[in-house]
Amino acid sequence: MExxxxxxxxxxxxxxxxxxxxxxxxxxxxxxxxDNTLLPxxxxxxxxxxxxxxxxxxxxxxxxxxxxxxxxxxxxxxxxHWFKWEAYTTWMTGFALLAVQxxxxxxxxxxxxxxxxxxxxxxxxxxVALIVAGWVFYDQLCKRAGLERERLxxxxxxxxxxxxxxxxxxxxxxxxxxLQIGAMLGTMMAANVLFVIIPSQRQLVVAKxxxxxxxxxxxxxxxxxxxxxxxxxxxxxxxxxSPHYPxxxxxxxxxxxxxxxxxxxxxxxxxxxxxxKGRTVWAIPVSAALATLALAFVIAPQRPDASAAPSFERxxxxxxxxxxxxxxxxxxxxxxxxxxxGVMLDTPDRIVAAAAQIREQTxxxxxxxxxxxxxxxxxxxxxxxxxxxxxxxx
Ligand code: HEC
Numbered sequence: 246m247e248x249x250x251x252x253x254x255x256x257x258x259x260x261x262x263x264x265x266x267x268x269x270x271x272x273x274x275x276x277x278x279x280d281n282t283l284l285p286x287x288x289x290x291x292x293x294x295x296x297x298x299x300x301x302x303x304x305x306x307x308x309x310x311x312x313x314x315x316x317x318x319x320x321x322x323x324x325x326h327w328f329k330w331e332a333y334t335t336w337m338t339g340f341a342l343l344a345v346q347x348x349x350x351x352x353x354x355x356x357x358x359x360x361x362x363x364x365x366x367x368x369x370x371x372x373v374a375l376i377v378a379g380w381v382f383y384d385q386l387c388k389r390a391g392l393e394r395e396r397l398x399x400x401x402x403x404x405x406x407x408x409x410x411x412x413x414x415x416x417x418x419x420x421x422x423x424l425q426i427g428a429m430l431g432t433m434m435a436a437n438v439l440f441v442i443i444p445s446q447r448q449l450v451v452a453k454x455x456x457x458x459x460x461x462x463x464x465x466x467x468x469x470x471x472x473x474x475x476x477x478x479x480x481x482x483x484x485x486x487s488p489h490y491p492x493x494x495x496x497x498x499x500x501x502x503x504x505x506x507x508x509x510x511x512x513x514x515x516x517x518x519x520x521x522k523g524r525t526v527w528a529i530p531v532s533a534a535l536a537t538l539a540l541a542f543v544i545a546p547q548r549p550d551a552s553a554a555p556s557f558e559r560x561x562x563x564x565x566x567x568x569x570x571x572x573x574x575x576x577x578x579x580x581x582x583x584x585x586x587g588v589m590l591d592t593p594d595r596i597v598a599a600a601a602q603i604r605e606q607t608x609x610x611x612x613x614x615x616x617x618x619x620x621x622x623x624x625x626x627x628x629x630x631x632x633x634x635x636x637x638x639x
Contacts, residue, residue: 248582255345262338266485269331270478276328277475281521283313294319316461321453329443336435343428347421348372350580353616357418371416372425375409379429380436392469402473406430406507410500418616419494420487423503427484434477437470475518479510495610496544505540509533546609549630557593557639560632564590564603567614567621578618585615593639600637604630 283298291299297315301308347354351365355372363371382405390398406426413422445467452459483506487493496502516529570578573591588602589595596603606613607621608630614621 248580251345251349252582255342258338258342258345262335262342265331265334265338269335270482272328272331273471273474273478277471277518278521279311280313281518283311286312316464317449317453317459321450325450327443327446329438332435332438336431339428339431343372343424347424353580353618355417355421356616359617360414360418361416363416368417368421372421372428375413375425376429376432379405379409380432383433384436384440387469387473392465395469395472398473403504403508407500407504410503414498414500419496419499420491420612422499423484423487423494426503426507427481427487430477430481430484434474434481437474441470442467476511476514479514480507483507483510491606491610491612492544492546495612502540502544505536509536509540549604549608549627549634551631551634551636553627554631554635555628557632560629561593561596563621563625563629564596567619567625568603570619571614597637597639600633604633608633 279300283300286292286296286299291312295314295316295318296312299310299312301310303309348365348369351368355368356363356365383402386401386405387398390401406429409429410422410426413425417425445463448463449459452463484503493499493502493506512529513533516526516533519526519529568590570576571581572584572588574584574589576582576584588599590599590603603613608626611626
């Protein structure tokens, strides 16, 4: 497809993915908060009718009174609102975006020949297979462990994600390792809704329609997966914005950096869950902030050596050879219609003005040249770093 048309498709998919993702995670946050904030009903009549908890709220110029039934109301109400399309459309737009951004440009975004010289179809096949395998593994784990052994489920899930991230770091470019893990977690979340949460709710409704008391086990099964989804939310959101932050996935041990950030994000989610229940444990955000600071310190890149700085002409020649095929007014690189991110490195002024960005992308994080399509050498990276460290002078 035309790069220009692909760019529009990418924009529309990304925009939609963000919108439906907000609707899904937003309603998920709301219901978790609601569940944790409910108080016992004030009126005895409500309690007698089976109301287990209720809540008053004011929003958008009106008062709301929400009641949650211990199992189900006496009569099945009409209409009954379900929350599922938020999840399904988030997955569908997310997968389509993965295809347009990563699968269609596997050579650029997924493959790093210095890591593994895969063919594009191999990279795509590994990605799809792991997305499916991740769900099957996690789902079987939950079913076999049952509802009582949540610590075991958490430990095995974390070990599984760590193993996948480590394995992927031997197959994909750092950026694609992160996104692949995010896609796997996002798929587990959406599949939890499709295959467990919605069916267990349907069981409750069917029991009501038959006039028999619904079995509590159905509700508990759905609840278990809801709780898991809740802990996945912040980690997955990090992964979705991670492409902007090459200092995370550009690190030589990117898989460990990823694991650390995912765990910190779930830990912060735990703080909010406790807080909604009335327990504010400040030690969690404080220790999470300290750990983030420590991580930033540990993965900080080394400063290049200014003493070996080459001339401007040399720096310009490197940029012209390794960068300007994409970063120019009209890129020569097939598949690029306009300079990526509007960054142009085709005149001396532009190169000097972008010196800090050039260092960030080529020396600090090695994110550029993307997929190292122009075969930049380590020596050239050191030369550019030294030229910038010496003041990026012409
Ligand atoms: C094959 C094409 C290609 C080559 C060659 C290339 N880049 Fe890029 N560059 C891209 C793409 C694509 C993006 C946008 C990445 C994204 O979507 O996150 C980008 C983004 C950037 C950005 C902006 C990053 C940001 O997130 O704001 C900078 C700066 C940059 N490149 C510098 C360079 C430098 C310096 C070189 C040469 C050493 C280089 N690029 C070589 C394709 C290329």
